[in-house]
Amino acid sequence: MRASEQELRAWMLGGLDGDAGAYRCLLDALATLLRTFFGRRLRGADAAVEDLVQDSLIAIHTRRASYDTERPFTAWAYAIARYKLIDHFRRQRITVPVEGLEDLLAVEGFEDAVAAKMDVADLLATLPPKQAAAIHDTRIAGLSIAEAAVRHGISESDVKISVHRGLKTLAARLEGER
Amino acid sequence: MTGSTDLLIASLSANPARVGRRDVPRRLAITVAVAGVVTFAIIVAWLGFRPDLAGAIHRPTIWMKWAYTGSIAAVALIVLRQLARPEAARARGIRLAAVPLALLAAVALIQLALTPPGEMMPTWLGHSWRDCGMRIVALSLPIFAGLMIAFRRFAPTRPRLTGAVAGLAAGGVGATLYGFACPETSAMFVVTFYTLGLAMATLVGLIVGPRFLRW
Numbered sequence: 001m002r003a004s005e006q007e008l009r010a011w012m013l014g015g016l017d018g019d020a021g022a023y024r025c026l027l028d029a030l031a032t033l034l035r036t037f038f039g040r041r042l043r044g045a046d047a048a049v050e051d052l053v054q055d056s057l058i059a060i061h062t063r064r065a066s067y068d069t070e071r072p073f074t075a076w077a078y079a080i081a082r083y084k085l086i087d088h089f090r091r092q093r094i095t096v097p098v099e100g101l102e103d104l105l106a107v108e109g110f111e112d113a114v115a116a117k118m119d120v121a122d123l124l125a126t127l128p129p130k131q132a133a134a135i136h137d138t139r140i141a142g143l144s145i146a147e148a149a150v151r152h153g154i155s156e157s158d159v160k161i162s163v164h165r166g167l168k169t170l171a172a173r174l175e176g177e178r
Numbered sequence: 179m180t181g182s183t184d185l186l187i188a189s190l191s192a193n194p195a196r197v198g199r200r201d202v203p204r205r206l207a208i209t210v211a212v213a214g215v216v217t218f219a220i221i222v223a224w225l226g227f228r229p230d231l232a233g234a235i236h237r238p239t240i241w242m243k244w245a246y247t248g249s250i251a252a253v254a255l256i257v258l259r260q261l262a263r264p265e266a267a268r269a270r271g272i273r274l275a276a277v278p279l280a281l282l283a284a285v286a287l288i289q290l291a292l293t294p295p296g297e298m299m300p301t302w303l304g305h306s307w308r309d310c311g312m313r314i315v316a317l318s319l320p321i322f323a324g325l326m327i328a329f330r331r332f333a334p335t336r337p338r339l340t341g342a343v344a345g346l347a348a349g350g351v352g353a354t355l356y357g358f359a360c361p362e363t364s365a366m367f368v369v370t371f372y373t374l375g376l377a378m379a380t381l382v383g384l385i386v387g388p389r390f391l392r393w
Contacts, residue, residue: 024191079264
C-alpha cells in the first residue's frame with residue numbers, strides 16, 4: 001500500500017515537531033517510493049538505485065528545513081529525488097535520451113501532475129467509499145470491471161453502477177463549483 | 179542493500195531535532211541581522227561614518243539611496259526564500275528589482291537635465307566613483323558568506339541562479355549599510371556606481387555560489 005500525500009505530509013509535520021515515530025514512518029515510506037522512482041529510471045542498476053535512495057534520504061533529512069509546510073509534501077520530496085538523479089547522470093556522464101530528459105526536467109508539469117493527483121484524491125474522498133474505490137480501481141489504477149469486482153467481493157454490475165453514480169456525483173459537484 | 183538503508187533510516191529518525199514551521203525566512207532574517215552587524219562593524223572600523231551623517235539623515239538623498247538599495251535587497255531576499263525550496267525552478271519576482279532601478283534612473287535623468295553642463299562630470303563622478311563599486315562588493319562578502327552557510331540547510335536546485343540572487347541580496351544589504359559611510363548625494367552617481375557594485379556582487383554570487391550550493 002502506497003502512502004498518500006496526506007499521510008506523508010502528516011508524518012513530515014510530526015517529524016518537524018520532533019516526533020521520532022512519525023519521522024521513522026515517513027522515511028520508511030519514502031524509501032519505498034524513492035526505490036520505485038529511481039528503479040524506473042535506472043533499470044538494472046540496483047546498487048546505484050539504493051545509493052540514490054540513501055543519498056536522497058540524507059538530503060531530505062538534512063535539508064528538511066526547506067520544506068514549506070503550506071505546500072504539497074510529495075512535490076518537495078520528489079524535487080530532491082530528481083535533483084539527486086540529475087546529479088547522478090552528470091557524474092556518470094550518461095547521455096539521457098531527449099524525451100527522458102524532458103521528463104526529468106519538466107518541473108512544472110510534474111508539479112501539476114502531483115497537484116492533479118491530489119485533487120482527484122480529495123474529490124474521491126468526498127464520495128461513499130464503495131464508489132470511490134470503484135472509480136479509483138477502474139479509472140485510475142487501470143483494473144478491469146471484473147478485476148475490481150473480485151477485489152471488492154461485489155458483482156460486476158455493482159462496480160459499474162458505483163462508477164456511474166460516483167462520476168455523476170462528481171460531475172454535478174464540479175459544475176456546482178464553477 | 180536495503181539492510182543498510184534500514185540502518186540509515188533508524189539513525190536519521192532516532193532523535194530528530196525540532197524544525198520550526200517558518201524556518202527558511204527565520205534563518206535568512208537571522209543571517210542578514212548577524213552578518214549585517216559584522217558588516218556594519220567593518221564599515222565603522224574601515225571607512226567611518228560620513229562626516230555629515232547627523233545632518234544628512236534629515237535630507238532626502240540618503241533616504242533615496244536607502245530606498246534604492248534596501249528595496250533591491252528586499253526583493254532579492256524574498257526571491258531567495260523561494261529558491262531555498264527544491265521545486266523552485268525560476269526566480270519568480272526578481273524583475274521587481276528593476277522597478278527601483280527605473281525610478282532612480284528617472285530621477286537621475288531629471289537631475290542630469292537640471293545640472294549645468296560644467297558641473298555634469300563632478301556631479302556624476304562625485305568623490306568616490308573609483309572606490310564605490312568595489313566597496314559594495316567587499317561589504318557584500320560577509321553577508322554572502324552568511325547566506326551560503328544558511329543555505330546548507332536548504333535545498334536549492336538551481337545553484338547558479340541561487341548564487342546570483344544571493345549575491346544581489348548581499349550586495350543590496352551591503353550597499354544599504356554603506357550608505358552610512360558614503361558621502362555622495364547625486365542620483366546620477368548612485369544609479370551608476372551603486373548599480374555597478376550591485377551588478378558585481380551578483381556576478382560574484384553567480385560565479386562563486388555553485389561551489390557552496392552543490393549537494
